[in-house]
Amino acid sequence: MWRTALLGWGLATSLLNASILQEAIDRASPGDILRLAPGIYQGAIRIDKPLTIEGQEGRVIIRGEGKGSVIRILASSVTLKGLWIEGSGSEHSSIDAGIVAEKVSNLKILDNRLRDVLFGIDLRETHRSEVSRNHITSKPFDLGLRGDAIRLWYSHDNTISENTIQESRDFVVWYSSGNRIFKNHGMDGRYSLHFMYAGKNLVEDNLFERNSVGIFFMYSEGTTARNNTVKNSIGSFGVGIGMKDASNFTLKENTVIYNARGFYIDQSPFQPGSVNRYEGNRILYNTTGVQFHATQHRSLFYGNLFKGNVETIANDTPGAKIRLNEWLGNYYDDYEGLDRNKDGIGDIPHHHYAYADKLWLYYPALRFFYGSTVMSVLNFLAKLAPFSEPDLLLEDSKPKMEAKF
Structure with missing residues (x-):
């Protein structure tokens, strides 16, 4: 029987004890639903059993410690919904992220807002999961130093839909197949969607x-x-x-x-x-x-x-x-x-x-003249009487x- 617990009622305006959310997770039984009351909960939490954690969007904040990742998922059948997640670390070598999931399946990451996180949602060997209707921004770094908003690594048969990605670096799909990526909106980044060694995915109805x-x-x-x-x-x-x-x-x-x-x-x-x-x-x-x-x-x-x-x-x-x-x-x-x-x-x-306009393609130094009157005249004359094949x-x-x- 699934149980529902209300956590943190009446503590909406203060930073809750650093261990209160982790303690509630540790005490919960598999399949429990933790509905968080409005407030700020300290991050760096670890979820190692099937659980649902729900917040009221914009009123429940899970704030990291400024190092490492904010939420780490190590169990299948976890749902995160309606949370604001912020404050990851800034290390690329450890892929500091808002949410990290590793070697799991059947996740639901829905209707969350991730901000001030280096990487957004990092799925590692994560399968048959859904990531939908999240809003993700990275840290206010130069473009190349931001992290990836969504990262699929050896992850298969997932649905990634209706997410808004803004001012992050990339959305990457590496060594991953069978994923359906649709109705996402990506803007002001580097690679809005980047595939590497990835096969048989479906990409449709996105706006970049x-x-x-x-x-x-x-x-x-x-x-x-x-x-x-x-x-x-x-x-x-x-x-x-x-x-x-x-x-x-x-x-x-x-x-x-x-x-x-x-x-x-x-x-x-x-x-x-x-x-x-x-x-x-x-x-x-x-x-x-x-x-x-x-x-x-x-x-x-x-x-x-x-x-x-x-x-x-x-x-x-x-x-x-x-x-x-x-x-x-x-x-x-x-x-x-x-x-x-x-x-x-x-x-x-x-x-x-x-x-004549092929010259600028083969000789980069001539690109300065592309679109100029000089190139247009040369091109016109070449069409009338070609001086090269x-x-x-x-x-x-x-x-x-x-x-x-």
Whole structure:
């Protein structure tokens, strides 16, 4: 029989005894529910049995000691709900966090607010758990010195949803598979979502804005990313969605807008014989819509919309096998053909060439002139009378005539 205990009633305005919450946890039976009265409870607590700890959001604060992690979970079937968690340590080497869970399953971390914590929620070998509707910010450090808001390490089959992440460093998914990551909002960070050696995850309906990178997949395979919006990824790297040595991916109906690079595709797909599919994505008002690097294998681009990009696509690697890619039924705002039979498909294929402007890709010192009148004139003259062989970057035999969102 589960029991319910009310802890700390009447002590809302004072810092409760350092051991009172830990003592209550130690005395509780497996399956008990601890409902905390409003107040400030000292952290550095350890949960080693199935328990539920509930607070009234904004009125129950678990405050760390400024060193180590605030809450450490070492048992399965633990629920933390409606708590404000703050005051972790600042050591990256020990991954000081608001919540750490290790070698457990069936957790529920719901409706909490984590602030002034180096790392937010750190899941290590944690499976079949839910992390939802939390608000997470890191410590007020320089971007690279903050910790990760959410960290999955060898953690599988979890649901990470409707979290708000602001002014942290990264949200990382490493060596983890089978996770569903949806309806999260990440802003003002570095990598809003970063995968490393992670396979068969689902990423959908997220909004990432004002980060250095929206979503980046590295050394991973078999994930689907759909209906995400990534915008305003700017700066020296500035990527909406990036792929590095990533194979057998499907990226569908995503919107990448106002980024330095909409998609950045680095040697992806990586595995011979594998294919990445980009379908129905909206690639809008980026400096470069799609930038390729070291292409060796084939990707498919079907039904995507390119509009308002300074450069539709670019290839920065001489000798790359860019012609292996397949383009079909995409919309390009720079298409110059007609549709005489009114079937919505252009009468002639769309070709995209790199003329003189390929120089800035291959010779970084010339990037200063990109977008300048000098480069525009050179590019115009090269199209009239090429003084070097232009690079054919794409050919689409059925370009769409209308931009349909």
